Amino acid sequence: MKKQNNLLAQLTKELLGFKDPEKALSVSNYFKTGKGQYGEGDVFLGINVPDQRKIAGKYKELPLSDIKTLLRNKIHEFRLTALILLVAKYKNTDGLGRREIAKLYIKNAKRVNNWDLVDLSAGYILGDYLLDREKSILYKLAISENIWERRIAIISTQGFIRNSKFDDTLRIAEMLLADKHDLIHKAVGWMLREVGNRDLETELKFLDKHYQKMPRTMLRYAIEKLKKSKREFYMKK
Numbered sequence: 001m002k003k004q005n006n007l008l009a010q011l012t013k014e015l016l017g018f019k020d021p022e023k024a025l026s027v028s029n030y031f032k033t034g035k036g037q038y039g040e041g042d043v044f045l046g047i048n049v050p051d052q053r054k055i056a057g058k059y060k061e062l063p064l065s066d067i068k069t070l071l072r073n074k075i076h077e078f079r080l081t082a083l084i085l086l087v088a089k090y091k092n093t094d095g096l097g098r099r100e101i102a103k104l105y106i107k108n109a110k111r112v113n114n115w116d117l118v119d120l121s122a123g124y125i126l127g128d129y130l131l132d133r134e135k136s137i138l139y140k141l142a143i144s145e146n147i148w149e150r151r152i153a154i155i156s157t158q159g160f161i162r163n164s165k166f167d168d169t170l171r172i173a174e175m176l177l178a179d180k181h182d183l184i185h186k187a188v189g190w191m192l193r194e195v196g197n198r199d200l201e202t203e204l205k206f207l208d209k210h211y212q213k214m215p216r217t218m219l220r221y222a223i224e225k226l227k228k229s230k231r232e233f234y235m236k237k
Contacts, residue, residue: 020046127159189221
């Protein structure tokens, strides 16, 4: 236990060594941490993601208990580093190990609380773990009042899309058509575009059915890779 705590202390010390107050202010504005904004209250140190990845690579042996401690930290970069470690640990284990990681991720979903945190983790952990398993948890997350849980629901399906399985992406996308938040609009549009990258006919079928009621941002993201004539057709709703 002492060795484990030492590892966590060392990792924390290394991260703190890269803090940059000036960059922290800029990043805080970018991730909308002001009152009433989607990232309200989040704390940034201004640590570059490449530096976080480099540090995380040195602590691959960090146990899940310490990764969970990092994930529950108020500092954004600590949570992001925790997720980098969690994705790496998931890739390098199987069976019960992956099950434990997926359970930890679901239990701490509210700590995956900004779009960058969701996007670098959901598809690689839940999306992979649930590929051939029962997926009701995603549908539960899709109706959550928590925006990040809703984003986790749709972004997780990226793991299915990579395996040419589109049904859950399309069902969850339908559930989120009336969502009010542009970060959900962007996420849904992105996943629909990913479907189209692998099966254009499937994406077009979905668009033909729903484009007239899709939020404009969602639609723009979904049709970004289509031919100009197709983009113009769908935007004339």
